[in-house]
Amino acid sequence: MLTLLRYGWRVARGSTVIVVALAVADAVAQALFTLTIGLVVAAVPAFLAGVTDRSAMVALFAAFAALFLLTKVLPPLQAASAHRLGNVAGLDVYLRMAGPMAGGARVAHVEDSVVLDQAERAAGTGGYQITWSLGQVPNLLGARLTVLSSAAVLGALTEWWIAAALVVLVLAAERWRVRFVRDEVAAWATSTESERKALYPFELALGDAPTELRVFGLKDWLVRRYLRFWTSAMDELWRSRRRGYLLGSAPLVLSVLVNAGAVAWVIVAAQSGRLGLAAVASSITAILAISGSGTPEIAALVARGVAAYRAMMELPAVIAERHPHPAGPAADLGRAPARQIRLERVGFRYPGSDRDVFTDLDLEIGAGEALGLVGVNGAGKTTLTKLIAGIYPPTSGRVLVDGVDLATLGPDDLARWQRQVAPIIQEFARYPLSLDDNVALGARRPLTDADRARIAERSGVADLLPDLAQGWDTVLDKEWTGGTDLSAGQWQRVALARALFAVDCGAKLLILDEPAAALDVRAEARLVDQYLNLTAGITSMIISHRFSVVRDADRICVLDGGRIVESGTHPELIMLGGRYATMFGLQAARYTSGPVNGSGDE
Ligand SMILES: Nc1ncnc2c1ncn2[C@@H]1O[C@H](COP(=O)(O)OP(=O)(O)OP(=O)(O)O)[C@@H](O)[C@H]1O
Ligand SMILES: [Mg+2]
Structure with missing residues (x-):
């Protein structure tokens, strides 16, 4: 509980103070109420006998009513403040999860099942959410304080050892129950x-x-x-939970016996005249308050939240340990590439994979060059763009941008290089945002009217604008009021618009990975016509299975068997009569004379 209270203090100081203050107030009110019950019970016979006067009786009753009211008003206030604390913590949990998971300049950690399991535990799926548990902390705190305040009343009226025995019993029962939660958490950890x-x-x-x-x-x-x-996932967990509910509740029997013993002691003391009527009534109320404040199930809920909290706090360390990315010597690639991008004897295999995608790959892309890249499915074209963007470091060899090895860049410098890259990712994201936001996302400024006109024309977005009810403000997701969805080719134009606008905003490397896969013939022809214009003044890489799209590149490379096997302009490669010429011939023949016999992946 203290762990979660400390956490509450860190994320919402005000709410935590209110939660604690209300719990203290509730415990004090509970203790005073206990005493007042005794006084009222004792005063009634005296009042009936005419010993106590009316105004004293009214004052006593007013105090009783006020305290009664307080004990009813404080719990909902506590619940409301706990709710608020939970809400603020919910935001903090999101930030603490999203920070390490979405952060960093590389992605291997979000493909690592150990990290994903840790994140799952931190998210608390299956009843372990930190925010739920945080909502229970005021109840547990209130219960603890009520135990103490009621024990103080009981101890003062009867014997301190009786009060101490009851408190120890309540706390021991809680500890016993929480012990089973630990087994449960261990079972849960293996089921993520x-x-x-x-x-x-x-x-x-x-x-x-x-x-x-x-x-x-x-x-x-x-x-x-x-x-x-x-x-x-739940089988083992529920087996463990059932054990916890059954065995964890065993102290209940002992609790009934001990409480009955305490009440019996009070009755015997009353018979012998050692306790008056007021003391008897208050003592029995205090005994009931102590046993009623024993809350093993709430303690169990809080213990589950503590487990999720620990998983959340360990998440950054788990990521850092499994995927270290130390800060290297400072290097500013904020305007790169000014000279060239060079891959030197690059070898690469995805983490956890047993197959090399690249072995000994050498490639140089000059600044300002428009490079075309072709190769069969799975040849590694997309992977190559990820290495150049520094999303993965190579397994061997180096990826150099203006002579700087990307693997040596610290996270911030690498992120600065990544801001220089404007990509159409092959599996680009379709953001449920307005067209305007979909295009401006990732750029350094919002779109102006002039930007919209220019980008719409160059990307082909202009064709779909007449169908969008709110123009650039139309949300591209049917799940939103007034939203709409686009066709695959229309989405591809939006992705192109996004990359082009990023270039307009200063990015220096344009990567087009299958930019025409879903385009119709007219849109593809426009892309081809505009290609040299779109890539003028910047470095670019265009990847496509449609040879018409890459043929105008300054140079075309063929990727095969983990390395570049051919490199040259379209006419040079046709002259060479190698893989490129074969693939090109195959595609051209299909266009001119229908299906041809023979195998080909393009
Ligand atoms: N995240 C990943 N983890 C493990 N292996 C991967 C991952 N992504 C791709 N691969 C593997 O790496 C190889 C290269 O994939 P890549 O996506 O780079 O091919 P590609 O040339 O872009 O193919 P396509 O023409 O189909 O787009 C493939 O064998 C693929 O199975
Ligand atoms: Mg690909």
């Missing part, structure tokens, strides 16, 4: 991969692939898959 597997069909069922889901009739498969993984 199954949980992540269950999450996939869950999200798919909620609408991630609505058409395929229906056409292939996947609903039952999804439900079965979800049940299988969720059950397997």
Whole structure:
């Protein structure tokens, strides 16, 4: 509980102070109420006998009513302040998760199952959320303070050892219950991969692939898959939880006996005249308050949140340890490439993979050069763009930008280089934002009217504008009011617009990975016509299986077997009569005379 209170203090000082102050006030009110009950009970016979006068009785009753009211008003206030604390903490949890996961200049950590499991534990799927537990902290704190204040009343009225015994019993019962939560947390920690597997069909069922889901009739498969993984994730956890609920509640029997003993002691003391009526009433109320404040289940909830909290706080260290990215010597690539990008004997294999994508790859791209890159599916074209953008460091060899080895750059310098890259990623993101935001995202300034006119014309977005009800402000997502969705080719134009605007805003390397895959013939022809104009004055890489798109590049490289096997202009490569010429011939023949016999991946 103290761990979560300290966390609350860090994220929402005001709310935490209010939570603690209300818990203290509640405990004090509870103790005074306990005493007042005794006084009221004792005063009634005296009042009936005419010993106590009316005004004293009214004052006593008013105090009783006020304290009663207070004990009813304080809990909802506590709940409200706990709720507020939970809300603020919810934001903080998001930032602490998104920071390490979405941060850094590289991506290997978000593909690492150990990191993903740690993040899953931090997110608290399966009932371990920090914010839930934080919401329970005021209840637990209030209960603890009430135990102490009621014990003080009981000790003062009866014997201190009785009060101490009851307090020890309550705390021991809580500790005993929390012990089982630790086993449960250990079981939960091993189930996160199954949980992540269950999450996939869950999200798919909620609408991630609505058409395929229906056409292939996947609903039952999804439900079965979800049940299988969720059950397997929860099986061990629930076995452990059941044990916790059953064995963890064992002290209840002892608690009934000890409380009955304490009440019996009070009755015996009353019979022997050692306790008056007021003391008897207050003592029994205090005994009930102490046992009623024993909250093992709340303690269990808080313990679960502490486990998620620890996982969250360890997340950055886990990432740093498994994917270190130390700050290297400072290098400013803020205006690069001014001379060239050079790959020297680059070898690369994806983390966790047993297959090399590149072996001994050498390539130089001069500043201002427009490079075309072709190769069969899986040849490594997209991977090459990731190495150049520094998203992955090579496994061997070096990627140099103006002579600076990207692998030696610290995270901030590498991020500065990445701001120089304007890409159409092959699997580009479709942001559920307005057209305007979709284009301006990632650039350094908002769009002006002149930008919109220019970019719309060059990217082909102009063709789709008449269909957008709110023009550039139309949200490109049907799930939003007034929103709409685009066709694949229309989205591709938006992605091109985004990359072109990033170049307008200063990016120096344009990467177009399959920019024409979904374009219609007219749009592709326009892209080809504009290509030299779009890439004038900057360095660029264009990747496409459509040879018409790459043929105007200053130089074309063929990637095969993990290295560059051919390099030259389109006429040079045709003359060479190698792989490029074969692939080009195959595609051209298909266009001119329909299907041809023979194999070809292009
Ligand atoms: N994140 C990844 N983890 C492990 N292997 C990967 C990953 N991404 C790609 N690969 C593998 O790396 C190889 C190169 O993939 P890449 O995407 O670079 O090919 P490509 O030339 O762009 O192909 P395409 O023409 O289909 O776009 C493939 O064998 C692929 O299976
Ligand atoms: Mg690719």
